[in-house]
Amino acid sequence: MSVQEENLDDVISSLIDVDEEEETATPQPITEKDYQKEELTGEPVVLTERAARQLEKIKQQEEMDDNLYLRVAVDGGGCSGLSYKLGLDYRTDEDNVYESHGVEIIVAPKHLMYLEGMQIDYPDGLDARGFTFDNPNAVENCGCGTSFAI
Incomplete structure (x- = not known):
């Protein structure tokens, strides 16, 4: 059983064992700040081997500083409300x-809740070319492939 399944089982158990006091308590909304205090249980942002190779190729072609990291972020906007930012x-x-296939990835804490578990790929074929995002947190993706909704 995975850690996520165990955590889910704990949550379900705690919901089933609710006593009368808890049933009458006023629920408090979870804020972004509260979420950041929680321990993240999913996978960090990861790259496929193809995406990692493409990033290294770009760094070499552009003769970029070896101390640069891949920053993955989220910005408001795009067709679905949020868009991915890479740089x-x-x-x-x-x-x-984080490290994935030899590439060091940096993510600001406020963006983790949107990106946790995301995989970045770089298909290079006739039907697709460029970085793509597979985000398990997205409930809606735009056809452009760079915007999403939570």
Whole structure:
């Protein structure tokens, strides 16, 4: 059983065992700030081997600084309300750092709730070319492939 399944079982068990006091309590909304305090249980942002190779190719062609990381972020806008942002950037003290296929990825804490578990690929064929995003948190994706809704 995975950690996520165990956590889900714990949540279901706690909901089933609710006593009368808890049933009458006023529910408090979870804010973005509260979410960031919780331990994230899913996978961090990962790259496929193709995406990692493409990023290294770009860094070499552009003769970029080796101290640059791949920054993955979310911005308001796009067809579905939120859009993905990729760029090479320097790390800050607040960034979360991950490694995938030799590429170091940085994500600001406020973006984790939107990106956790996302896979970035780089198909290079006749029907598709460019970075693509497979985000398990997205409930809706735009046809453009770069915007989504939660």
